[in-house]
């Protein structure tokens with residue numbers, strides 16, 4: 001699963017151009033691309049030894065093959081269209097190429113994924129290129145019934161595509177290592193070669209196991225090796241998420257994240273996770289709802305991204321991810337959270353700082369800082385692990401997720417945000433976090449500005465819904481103040497009590513599995529009030545996300561891509 005930090009407002013640009021079946025002009029294409037602010041992503045490689053540096057270059061080259069596989073996975077015409085666009089030197093052709101590369105296809109990555117150039121399907125295909133374009137959902141299901149169990153398991157598996165037999169036209173299963181053989185064999189050779197370069201045994205083992213998986217589609221051992229990775233180079237490469245298979249959610253897209261571990265920040269996170277039981281024991285809820293023994297915490301790595309590819313680099317950029325998805329690995333090893341610190345920093349600079357100039361009074365803007373933003377995202381992730389999960393309702397064992405049904409995600413996201421604030425305040429109060437009152441002011445002010453970033457998600461999505469709930473609650477408690485000029489301020493005399501009260505309210509609803517109370521709270525508070533919507537409208541010229549420029553990767557290994565800039 002992955003966390004993106006995105007927003008879905010400000011998508012009106014395409015509407016005018018697309019209504020009459022015309023396609024966006026050069027100017028319009030440039031405006032669409034500008035929703036993704038070009039941002040340099042760099043990381044310090046000076047501390048790597050010579051072997052790791054050689055390995056790093058090979059991993060970047062292998063990741064460029066992941067881009068090629070991903071293009072092929074999204075649409076059968078993608079690779080041909082890409083090479084055709086590269087030959088078109090006209091301003092229109094170059095603008096199309098630029099947007100194609102951001103989106104990794106001819107459909108705009110925001111809104112409803114409409115085509116921005118002619119000669120392609122009008123919308124992104126729900127089954128992408130995992131299934132034949134002319135296959136229907138019932139057609140697949142009917143065929144599935146006719147298959148023996150092992151073949152049916154392969155047909156619905158992560159690592160196969162469905163094709164039509166060229167002679168008989170019936171459906172058949174083709175494994176990834178066959179379908180993408182030429183790319184995967186080259187990528188496997190690069191991983192093998194990088195494995196001989198590095199002196200780190202955990203990295204070497206992962207690269208060898210993953211290279212083997214590329215040519216036999218058995219990813220289990222390499223997923224386990226990835227969980228054990230303890231190396232300055234933190235790499236994630238392979239088929240993982242199934243979001244792009246909108247037909248069934250079976251098929252995994254290839255992606256890559258080549259990163260360097262940030263040891264100081266990773267240390268800080270481990271320190272926080274060791275204090276989780278202490279925070280749990282002091283949660284502002286009835287003591288009988290506290291968990292006296294939290295389970296083992298999953299490892300967290302803070303990293304800086306050098307390069308990302310494929311499913312890891314199209315449209316809105318990934319800010320953090322939690323992998324693997326294979327339940328067998330999770331049962332044995334748990335899962336690992338990876339926080340992409342420099343990506344979050346880039347989003348902070350390109351979206352949160354401009355947002356803060358609109359939503360905060362001038363005097364408060366200096367209090368918006370990256371450390372508070374990043375630390376709160378971390379605290380949010382850790383807060384998902386505390387509070388009620390497995391609960392008893394009328395003497396019956398159940399879970400919060402089951403009891404709260406479709407309102408669970410919004411309540412749980414709001415809980416993670418506000419409990420994150422509670423946790424950090426607890427750390428301030430107990431000398432775990434330094435900085436005193438000025439640091440506390442930075443935390444709450446950054447959280448206020450960041451609320452608008454999340455509200456741009458729209459309130460149909462769990463994070464946005466959960467944020468609307470919090471924002472209105474804080475307004476009603478007087479912790480946030482709406483000013484006549486359309487800006488908002490924190491009342492520092494009231495915000496701590498509001499955080500405790502809302503943490504209490506949400507966690508009590510969860511502990512009691514109180515679906516009715518959850519629904520009522522969201523109905524009343526998960527709305528955009530006029531005072532908020534007026535300010536949200538003033539954010540429409542601010543970019544939605546970033547377009548990463550991989551400056552460190554380019555220095556280490558200049559790409560041959562004929563990309564426009």
Ligand code: ZN
Nearest residue numbers: 380384413416
């Ligand atoms: Zn969350």
